[in-house]
Amino acid sequence: MVKRQNHKQIETVNVTAKTTNATCTKAGQTVYTSAAFKNTAFKVQTKTVAIKATGHKFSAWKTTSFNVDKKTATQTRKCTRGDKTETQTVNNAVVRFAGSNRAETGTLISAGMYKTANTVIIATGFDFHDALAAVPLASAYNAPLLLADRDNLSAKTLAEIKRLKAKNVIVVATTNAKDLNGNDAAIKSNVYNQLKELKVKVTKLDGKTYYETAKKVADALGKKKAAPTSVFITTDKNYADALSASPVAAILGAPILYVDPKASLNATTKNYLASIKKSVKNVYIVGGVNAVSASVEKAILNTLGKKSATRFAGDNRYDTCVLINKSFAKNLTGKSVCIAKGYNFPDALAGGVLAAKNKAPLFLADAIGGKAQLSKTQSSYLNSKNPSKLYIFGGETAVPTALVKTVAKASV
Ligand SMILES: [Zn+2]
Known part of the structure; x- marks a missing residue:
């Protein structure tokens, strides 16, 4: 073979x-x-x-319209190859917190933020100083800011403290607090009796002056978070400019302090500034020279050993609001915008904590003379922000639906 x-x-x-x-x-x-x-x-x-087929490569969802009545938003996204566009409807894209009074609106905002909270912050709802100073402290504690009535805590506020299962209550209360008409706005002993019944631990941050209280709040904030690297200084005469700074201050863990526009730098604020000289890098002054005078600014800088401050001073409260929100765009990275009335403070302050939690700008708007209009500055800011969610603080009288619709339209 x-x-x-x-x-x-x-x-x-x-x-x-x-x-x-x-x-x-x-x-x-x-x-x-x-x-x-x-x-x-x-x-x-x-x-x-x-x-293999590559699959679509979509850009991020972009909100293209809001339906304020239905509380929805329509979003679209496009494939980068341009061969496909998808549309979706988002529910609860317009959320309004509206109680029958300021205290109740505060409880609704709180309920919208927290299932439980160890700590609750309380300040009077009838004067802005203590509540404004308290916003960064509330954020630091993951606590809501609840507002006291003139003589007591309302039944709804007490119920909210219980619902949250709070163990600690910090009361921020200047002893001679007055409202803008000069009427007594101090927290009454009755409030402390009510809190005693709730069996919570009560801490009082009280001063004889707004300066003292703000200093005590600032000290508590520094203890809870860290020595501040930023500080906000505003007038003790008006809340208009400072409202929109509250979420930003809260995000930065920065205290809010008061000065008298017509006097020299008060000793309390000066002493506090001296105590944070080492940690502070950024000094933010909120309002024009009628709010914080040039000489007070100089005294602030001297005390802090700094060369310059950043001053936010627009033509009006709405301009200043946009200026602040634009300046801190890198801190306000959330997809929502919070809308509050610019001509009152309680809703904006209780809401400031929610804005900070969502890293959202607090956008002040009013229907002046019944007209739901926005300035060009306001509209272009909203347009560039293009939020996917709108939070509204306050009821129909505070922020009318027509105004919300104008904001919604400008936002897309
Ligand atoms: Zn594609």
């Missing part, structure tokens, strides 16, 4: 490749084809390698 011999012949030829690219939805392929072989025993060879 003759053994069959193993015979191998190898011939190398060039191969050409032809690729059909995959698209988002269709597979592609590469077909490799050999050139003809010299050895006629070899046939031309081909090999097909499949390329």
